[in-house]
Amino acid sequence: MILGLDASTSTVGICILGENAEILQNYFLKLKKQKELCTKGDVLKDELEKIQSKYDITHVFIEDYALRMARGTSSAQTITRLAAWNGICQYLSYQIFKVEPEVLNVARARKLLKIKTQSKKKTGIPVKDQVFAWVTDHLSADWPTKVLQSGPRKGQEIIIEEAKDMADAWVVAKAGYISSQTL
DSSP, X not given: OEEEEEEOSSEEEEEEEOTTSOEEEEEEEEOTTOOSHHHHHHHHHHHHHHHHHHOOOOEEEEEOSHHHHHTTOSOHHHHHHHXXXXXXXXXXXXXXXXXXXXXXXXXXXXXXTTOOOXXXXXXXXXXXXXXXXXXXXXXXXXXXXXXXXXXXXXTOEEEOTHHHHHHHHHHHHHHHHHHHHTO
């Protein structure tokens, strides 16, 4: 079984695929309440242990943080924090599942799935939203929603932002599945 993680410091997208790449679970873990990386790590560790007790994970794929640096959109402080968090995710995964996690470049993952994106400058749509739309179309996913409680769209039901992390976790897991089949 495959575990795919979209590991950001505020929300971790988690996708577990079965032997034939079918989705067994696809969800997110919120970490916004924890301020320090160590406490975020404690919460993730607990979640990974729950997964380990339920599934026989044989491969772990984690989205690489490095592409964010290449775009030049994040500060050195943010990149350093993401690198540290990515290392924590890798270490915890290794300790719990006893398999070496593979860090997967997001561009490679999208290429393996034949997801074509264009820059926001060209389309006016953020790349993350383009990927989310592609995944939604291909999975016919039923994403979690919420009803807005205030503002001009009060009462409107919308897909929650964390669904994009779930979509990214699926991309990482599915691309990991494809790359593991070609070895």
